[in-house]
Amino acid sequence: MKNIFRLQVKGLRPLLILFSYSAAALAQSITIPIETKDNALVIQANSDKDLNVIYFGKKLAETDEYDKVSDLYKQRNDNSGVFRSVYTSSGSRNLLEPAITVTHADGDNSLDLKYVGHAVEKISDNVSLLSVVLKDPVYKFEVTLFYKTYFKENVVEQWSEIKHQEKGNVVLHKFASANLYLKSESYWLTHYHGNWAREMQPEEAKLTYGIKTLDSKLGTRANLYMPSVFMVSLNKPATENEGDVLFGALEYSGNFKVDLELDAQNGLRLIAGINNYASEYTLKPNKTFTTPKFLYTFSSKGKGEASRNMQRWARDYKLLDGNGERLTLLNNWESTFFDFNENKLFGLLKDTKNLGVDLFLLDDGWFANKYPRNGDNAGLGDWEPNKKKLPNGVASLVKQAGAEGVKFGIWIEPEMVNPKSELCENHPDWVIKEPARAEKYFRNQLVLDLSNPKVQDFVFGVVDHLFSENPKLAFIKWDCNAVIYNAHSAYLKNQSHFYIDYMRGLYNVLAKVRAKYPKVPMMLCSGGGGRVDYAALQYFTEFWPSDNTDPMERIFIQWEYSYFYPAITSANHVTDWGKQPIKFRTDVAMMGKLGFDLNVKTLSPTDLQFCKAAVQAYNGIKDVVWHGDQFRLANPTEGDVASLLYLTEDKSTGVIFNYLVNNRYAAGSQFPIKLQGLKANKKYKLSEINLYPGTKSTVDEEKTYTGEFLMNVGFNPDVRAGRNSVILKLEAM
Structure with missing residues (x-):
């Protein structure tokens, strides 16, 4: 029985x-x-x-x-x-x-x-x-x-x-x-x-x-x-x-x-x-x-x-706020690196407003005084504003952002420390290292020992102090650039517990941050995709897929991530990496949470006009991208074109991203691309959005198609040289 x-x-x-x-x-x-x-x-x-x-x-x-x-x-x-x-x-x-x-x-x-x-x-x-x-x-x-x-x-x-x-x-x-x-x-x-x-x-x-x-x-x-x-x-x-x-x-x-x-x-x-x-x-x-x-x-x-x-x-x-909203942003890293001051940042705040995004993100280099953070070899761990760069502290930037009508966010890497820092001088026992061996660095830094409750309190305090000093702070980019060499804790008696207790310490800190600041958006960054998983994403609203922002490479990277993580988690920035035109770069970044990391002042008038219009176009489709079902239509590893569709649950609205990934032999979308997920008996129309100024679409927006036709015959977005990225909006009649 x-x-x-x-x-x-x-x-x-x-x-x-x-x-x-x-x-x-x-x-x-x-x-x-x-x-x-x-x-x-x-x-x-x-x-x-x-x-x-x-x-x-x-x-x-x-x-x-x-x-x-x-x-x-x-x-x-x-x-x-x-x-x-x-x-x-x-x-x-x-x-x-x-x-x-x-x-x-x-x-x-x-x-x-x-x-x-x-x-x-x-x-x-x-x-x-x-x-x-x-x-x-x-x-x-x-x-x-x-x-x-x-x-x-x-x-x-x-x-x-x-x-x-x-x-x-x-x-x-x-x-x-x-x-x-x-x-x-x-x-x-x-x-x-x-x-x-x-x-x-x-x-x-x-x-x-x-x-x-x-x-x-x-x-x-x-x-x-x-x-x-x-x-x-x-x-x-x-x-x-x-x-x-x-x-x-x-x-x-x-x-x-x-x-x-x-x-x-x-x-x-x-x-x-x-x-x-x-x-x-x-x-x-x-x-x-x-x-x-x-x-x-x-x-x-x-x-x-x-x-x-x-x-x-x-x-x-x-996900933290998985069905909620996300902030578009302008980041200063690619335009300034470590070389900035208050006045330069005030100018970038104006650029943020002019571009039309929600938030300005101040990246690495804003902190440390005894060992100023003017490069990646000093200052990490000393989280007071640098007096030379920011004589009025972070507060003046937050205030000015408010005056410009945008939000303000900031970069931190609180788990890490440079040997050349006051923190390392004052608390050498807080650093992960073998006491009898030479220190081994990754990006000129070491890792703090989060198995130690005092270090956990310090890391939480970095975040807590920023918010207590700046209540209107609206975004945190949390980085993690080093791996652990010479794994040894001065705090633990049993060293075989180290790797596990380190992670428990990290989660303790993140839980404490979220208990006090439950809704503040935070980006999970790790010099790229070095730390992304669903345990961490309980505490973060998004992650940074890769420091490689060349849009051609990003098509492939974002494509593979999308099998496991929804678009609302993927932070994609328009940068100067790659040789593609600004439209291609922006269209690729729209396949997730859009951001910009470039010098707005160096854009041509037409490129700036396009970027401003692109932000508005993105605002019109972002809800579908963030919360819709994703259908991969043409795999970039298998042909000349990459194509994917985001579709609302009721099948009434969709956004189709199409990219040319091969520039040889007059490559392009020679055959129609079959759509998926539509209602067969519903009629749809297609229109092209996010066009570059002065260009016209080759899509006939007067025609309508049944879902059956689009899924069995398909539609050709006319992707080719000169039209190497095409975004289509799909709407049920």
Whole structure:
């Protein structure tokens, strides 16, 4: 006999349902389908109380049929019985990559986790939380697995809590957030690599037997070389609109590790969590170790659907003010670098007003006196305004911004310090460094030790002081430029706790900032995309994808980020990088949150006229871009043109961005581009917006098209040399 429990959300009122079982009941198998609108992860406790994954994929209408799946695989028994384990332990029967490894208080290294019971909490009509308790029958050690499901979005967040009641401390050697098991004939992994100005470089390859590991050991800027987001396609590489594909992302800003192991039965074991590199964690009795959340969504209709699942979930449930507004801005960095004074900034405030954007952002170089911040080799950590540059402090700039009718924002990098600074002189024990080794710098700086509560107070104080002195401060750009070399804390007694306690310290600071200043927009910057994840984006309104603002490169970088993050999070600036005309640069920056980082005074009169009009045009479409569903129409890696559509939920309004990405052999949009997501029987018209002064559109705005026509035949935006960027507005009649 089998017991089957269906995990769905059907009621509005929060409800907790507990299931615990006697020994007699556990002689039967217990099946728990974890279902969203379209998908199911089904776990089952057998008569030996081993908890395994028996199904992952598209939801079946008949729940009873999940039990029939395993019998259809005619393979040799794995003997251990743990290949499909929901949370694979080590030291007993398992000989594969574990999700958890421990040393017990008595020195024993074995662990065997058995199912005890589970509980279901209905949080809302769309969100539900399953908790499953596993215990070792020999040791007083337990793990609780959590599965938080978002029904309509087909998204699951998974994490674990680890605790014990042994007579002494237990050492955790590995402590994953999730352990999934997929079954298919073949698997294709899409993951990313990069470096500064080369973020989000994609690679797709077939997984072969053995283990493929995605990881970071950088401490901060953890995604600099390899982001913690990835895709796994089943049977064949998924396309935008076809194929079975899993999107995964770890909600963590520090060292991560994702192991993908193809086992002897051709099953794919996916284990994700904090990187256990140099991070053995000593857990005291009755204390709980909570892992970060692992986020995933599955689609049987290709990458586009999976992407929209994740984007909708992010806007509705995870992002800070995900369905709200964002500020357009002018940044001074590319026009002044460190060379500015109060009068020059007053002029830039006038430029901000003239351009028509919402905010002026003062970047690096405004602080430090004993060691003035005139370059990146001094002053970092000394957060008082530089008296030579700003004799009247930041307050005079905030006041003048108000007089000009714009808002004022400021750059900080509060986790970091230059060796040449008063902070480093006064508090050398606050700096992460090995006491007996030579200091190793990254961008001429070191990292402050956020495992130390005093350092946490200092970092919070940097933000708090700015706001207490300048209550009308409207924006923070929070940077993080260094990685951690010579990882050592003068504060911690147990150095193996360092990487984990550093991240806990960072999150403590960010939570404290948000508790006191809940709505102030903050940009998550890290010299580019070195730190972007959904744990951090709970505290930030947007992130900086890359210091590379060449618009041709940005098309590709922003395209790849968009699979995992919605447009409202992507801060895109118009700069002087690249050789493309101002229209192309501006059109590319409009695919997210628009900003400018150039010298307005050096623009030609016509370019300035265009930029001012572009801000107004953007204001007319930004709501669709920020909150609409995204459809990728033409992939820049596969042809001459990149094209993507943002569409409102009611299918009535859309914005289509089209770019020429190949300038050879008269390249252009030779064929019509098929749209997606429209209502087939609705009629639409297309018009071109954001035209450069003196140019005319080749789009016939008098014609109308049915959604059926646009999705099956398409529309040609006439992208070519001389029309290398085209923005179309789509409107239902």
